[in-house]
Amino acid sequence: MRVLIAGGGIGGLTTALCLRDAGIEAVVYESASALRELGVGINLLPHAVRELSALGIEPALASAAIETQALAYYTRHGRPIWQEPRGRAAGYRWPQFSIHRGRLLTILARAVQERLGASSIRTGHCLADFEQDDDGVTARFVDPASGQAVGSDRGDVLVGADGIHSRVRGVLYPAEGPPRFSGITMWRGITEQEAFLDGRTMIIAGNWHIRVVAYPISQEAAARGRSLINWVAEIRDESRTEWQWEDWDRLGNKGDFVPAFRTWRFDWLDVPRLLRGSDTVFEFPMCDRDPLERWSFGRVTLLGDAAHPMYPSGSNGAAQAVLDARAFTRALRSQPGVADALRAYQAARLAPTSEVVLLNREFAAERILRLVDERCPPDCDDVFDYVARDEVEGLAQRYRRIAGFDLSAVNDPSS
Numbered sequence: 001m002r003v004l005i006a007g008g009g010i011g012g013l014t015t016a017l018c019l020r021d022a023g024i025e026a027v028v029y030e031s032a033s034a035l036r037e038l039g040v041g042i043n044l045l046p047h048a049v050r051e052l053s054a055l056g057i058e059p060a061l062a063s064a065a066i067e068t069q070a071l072a073y074y075t076r077h078g079r080p081i082w083q084e085p086r087g088r089a090a091g092y093r094w095p096q097f098s099i100h101r102g103r104l105l106t107i108l109a110r111a112v113q114e115r116l117g118a119s120s121i122r123t124g125h126c127l128a129d130f131e132q133d134d135d136g137v138t139a140r141f142v143d144p145a146s147g148q149a150v151g152s153d154r155g156d157v158l159v160g161a162d163g164i165h166s167r168v169r170g171v172l173y174p175a176e177g178p179p180r181f182s183g184i185t186m187w188r189g190i191t192e193q194e195a196f197l198d199g200r201t202m203i204i205a206g207n208w209h210i211r212v213v214a215y216p217i218s219q220e221a222a223a224r225g226r227s228l229i230n231w232v233a234e235i236r237d238e239s240r241t242e243w244q245w246e247d248w249d250r251l252g253n254k255g256d257f258v259p260a261f262r263t264w265r266f267d268w269l270d271v272p273r274l275l276r277g278s279d280t281v282f283e284f285p286m287c288d289r290d291p292l293e294r295w296s297f298g299r300v301t302l303l304g305d306a307a308h309p310m311y312p313s314g315s316n317g318a319a320q321a322v323l324d325a326r327a328f329t330r331a332l333r334s335q336p337g338v339a340d341a342l343r344a345y346q347a348a349r350l351a352p353t354s355e356v357v358l359l360n361r362e363f364a365a366e367r368i369l370r371l372v373d374e375r376c377p378p379d380c381d382d383v384f385d386y387v388a389r390d391e392v393e394g395l396a397q398r399y400r401r402i403a404g405f406d407l408s409a410v411n412d413p414s415s
Ligand SMILES: Cc1cc2nc3c(=O)[nH]c(=O)nc-3n(C[C@H](O)[C@H](O)[C@H](O)COP(=O)(O)OP(=O)(O)OC[C@H]3O[C@@H](n4cnc5c(N)ncnc54)[C@H](O)[C@@H]3O)c2cc1C
Pocket: 006, 007, 008, 009, 010, 011, 012, 029, 030, 031, 032, 041, 042, 043, 044, 045, 125, 126, 127, 128, 161, 162, 163, 164, 165, 166, 167, 168, 186, 188, 232, 284, 303, 304, 305, 306, 312, 315, 316, 317, 318, 319, 320, 321
């Protein structure tokens, strides 16, 4: 059995490691010309860390990442709303890690190269098209810069782990069109400064219209007594319904968003200073796609953001890609034929991930911010005078269950 994986992101690399663990050959084709430590931060929730831990990756993650202890919500005036323990502090057997995305990708890529061989990741190979027959699938690749053909490969399965702009998905669904825009623009950056709160807490402050997310991501900075803080500033503009290709992952301009946060000077964090402190700012339109009815077509399937791109609410997209990788590998091992296995993988993962996509559209994981906005006067001292504690607990619990990180399910060794 030989699996071709298009895309060397978190989903594609984790899939290669899972397959190797199951004794299945895999090769990763990545369109970027080299593996570089780009990007900002990401949170890995315990259900994803559990899978990465089973692959032997946890020590490398622990030495690079911050083990997150808590998630805390604040109003846009910096008043506390709600705080919940996270990772091991919440009773999970696995931690929640906040880590630089580039560092995470390096850790995964090194493990792939060590275990599957140096040529198991082929950079500069952008999947252009593919065709399948009874005996296999042939994928053709081009150089992303020149568009010139750089070769083809043949395997038993092709996995499209090529992200929200997936070419594999585009071939399977040629009429789908571009991702769906939320009206929210995100600016992302990383600032090194002194730690805020306990140096291990992720915060989300704001409301439905404007918010900031921040968390520390570097063990190395913490060891120096500093904090490398990943932040995302988000502003909703209901009048903006479309995004342009040139808006995707471009360099952002601080003047476009820092003024909107100018009064957000809390006694525990100076938000405008944090936002100004990043050397580089990236700007993205927040997008997703409608859930599909089908991912698997014979020998070809979709995984990660290619299958279920979602709004980054609930810190869950990459975790879902990791869960896909495990389910895909299990299906290949347990089913007699490739098409059966790909159908079984789809049956296991399509419905739950579709539910997360739709929940994230409502920002269900951060629903508390909306409740406070709707019900509490701006000067309220205790939000629980206006919002029932049980309601908040219930909403958080429901999100955890659907997204697959319910405490008892994650800790259950048989799940
Ligand atoms: C602001 C923001 C914050 C987020 N925070 C979190 C978080 O805290 N926790 C979390 O779990 N998730 C988070 N996510 C979501 C997470 O980033 C994604 O869900 C995750 O990266 C998906 O991984 P993937 O491998 O499926 O896709 P990607 O990471 O997009 O990787 C796809 C790869 O395929 C390559 N590629 C593209 N086209 C081709 C082609 N034709 N041929 C070959 N290669 C190709 C790309 O270069 C890329 O390397 C966040 C997302 C955003 C936008």
